[in-house]
Amino acid sequence: MTKSLTNYRAIDALRSALKAVAAGIVVTAATGCSTLTQPIDGVPANRLPQEFFAEPKNDLVPVDISLLSLEPPRDYLISNGDILGVYIEGVLPFNPPNTPPEPPPVNFPDKESTLPPSIGYPIAVQDDGTLALPLIEPLNVDGLTLEQVRDAIRDAYIDNDILRPEKARPIVTIIQERTVDVIVVREDTAGNGSQGLNTANLAAQFIRGGSDRSASGGLVKLKAYQNDILHALVETGGLPGLNAKNQVKVLRASRADQRMRAQFMEQFYRQREAAMLDPCVCPPELPEDPSILRIPLRLPPGEVPQITERDIELQDGDIVYIESRETEVFYTGGLLNGGEFPLPRDYDLDVLGAMALAGTGAYGQTSSGGGGIAGNVGQVPPGKLYILRKTQCNGQVAIEVDLTSAINDPRQRPLIQAGDTLILQYKCEEELLNFGLGAFFTYGVQALLRNN
Structure with a gap:
């Protein structure tokens, strides 16, 4: 019961x-x-x-970074901006007759230089490529090797009856190489801002590379035959980080390129204003500026990079720009934890x-x-x-x-x-x-x- x-x-x-x-x-x-x-x-x-x-983008292949560097010539070619060490017995410095010659000065390079110690008095190559020496007309040495400069000095003093052939033994060395001044702006080298983040944000910071994506940069002096993209990047922190785009932008400093960029933007704004007058027309998006050189760092398999020596060579005033990926994010909502998350760059x-x-x-x-x-x-x-x-x-x-x-x-x-x-x-x-x-x-x- x-x-x-x-x-x-x-x-x-x-x-x-x-x-x-x-x-x-x-x-x-x-x-x-x-x-x-x-x-x-x-x-x-x-x-x-x-x-x-x-x-x-899983199968993108990194570009060979050697393509971003100039191939130096076998012999260094002199040009304006170089500082040569010149010693001419009896002339530079001047010695009175029947007096022993003074020994040439020895110049030790800076610790950052790769040049060996040099001998002679510093003489700068002028903007027109000439070398001003005592008692003779300025010599045009632009594009000559050190041995050719030495022979040109010897011949000039012999032809002007200043030195006898047996006494004309000039010494020419390089004290300081010429440099090219470029500006590098990077948005991937700022400080770490990971304090006070939760687990999801820490993962996001790992993909970003731990950067707050603010820009940094400055003036970089590149030596002759090292004035290229690779050396500019190495001098400022290396290749672009994970929070930077897989490309390098180069803005040329020439007036022609500056005018081209200004005309491009002016033409785009005119087209946009004309399109906005019609509510049924979609306003055009900003296209790629043809005056800005873009060098990719990763390419699809089978695609050969079209990078020429003229592309990677930098001139005075050029700007190398490493752009941030701050807009490459996705968002979550609904039953997902809401937030903003960066996309991986390379996968x-x-x-x-x-x-x-x-x-x-x-x-x-x-x-x-x-x-x-x-x-x-x-x-x-x-x-x-x-x-x-x-x-x-x-x-x-x-x-x-x-x-x-x-x-x-x-x-x-x-x-x-x-x-x-x-x-x-x-x-x-x-x-x-x-x-x-x-x-x-x-x-x-x-x-x-x-x-x-």
């Missing part, structure tokens, strides 16, 4: 729990399903044309990797255990992800990703590109099931325990 009464109470408690679950499902279906209350008109990823997807990031970077497991379970009606009670993870991707003329396309298919099929994992917004949602049936499970384990188990 007692056993039958206990079974009846258990069945009655279970019936009450099922009624509560049924009532909760009805309420959820009427008002609580986010798929119904917050609908997103998405297009399945396998139905979108290729132009809506990001270009892969692809698909939807599952982006969810993991945002602090969400591969099966859609956030660090807070989910959200929506089920809260932390439901055990079914959200299975629908939307990628809100910008298109031309401020348009948008919503790419729908079924996470179950994406986990099992790599072709169902679109790559994330800059500006994307990821929205994670429950499917309606998942939310109903989560609510039912939560109601059962909350109210059903309590009723069973009360009746026992």
Whole structure:
């Protein structure tokens, strides 16, 4: 009798729990399903044309950095700006007759110089490429080697009857090489700003390279035959870091290039103002400035870099610019931890990797255990992800990703590109099931325990 009464109470408690679950499902279906209350008109990823997807970059090949450096000549060629050490017995310095000659001075280079110690008095090569020496007309030494300069000095003093051939033994060395002054501006060498960051932001800082992306730079003096892109980068910290774009920009200092850049911007603004007069016309985006030289540092496989010596050679006043990737980010929302996250520079990031970077497991379970009606009670993870991707003329396309298919099929994992917004949602049936499970384990188990 007692056993039958206990079974009846258990069945009655279970019936009450099922009624509560049924009532909760009805309420959820009427008002609580986010798929119904917050609908997103998405297009399945396998139905979108290729132009809506990001270009892969996993297979990009680094450019041979030796292509960014000038090949020095076999012999150093003298030009304006060089400082030579010249010693001419009896002339430089002048010695009265019948007096012993003075020994030539020895010049030791700076510790940063690679030149050996030099002999002679410092004589600078003038802007016109000439060398001014005592008692003779200025000699044109532009483009000559040291041996050719020595022979030209000897011949000049012999031809002017100043020195006899047996006494004409000039010594010519290099005291200081000429330099080229360039400006390097970098947005990847600022200080570390990782203090006070959570785990997700620390991961983001790792991808950024630990930089706050502020610009730094200054004037760099490059020696002759080292006035190239590679030496300018080495002098200012090396190749671009992870938070910089995979390219180097060069802005030439010549007046012609400056006028070209000004004309380009003026023409663009005129076109934009004309387009904005018609509300049905999409305003044009700023195209690539043809006066700015862009040297890529990574290229698709099979593509040969078209880098010439003229491209990498820097002149006085040129600007080398390393641009930041501060706009290459994506955003998260919905059931994902909201935030802004940078995209990796050198490898692809698909939807599952982006969810993991945002602090969400591969099966859609956030660090807070989910959200929506089920809260932390439901055990079914959200299975629908939307990628809100910008298109031309401020348009948008919503790419729908079924996470179950994406986990099992790599072709169902679109790559994330800059500006994307990821929205994670429950499917309606998942939310109903989560609510039912939560109601059962909350109210059903309590009723069973009360009746026992």
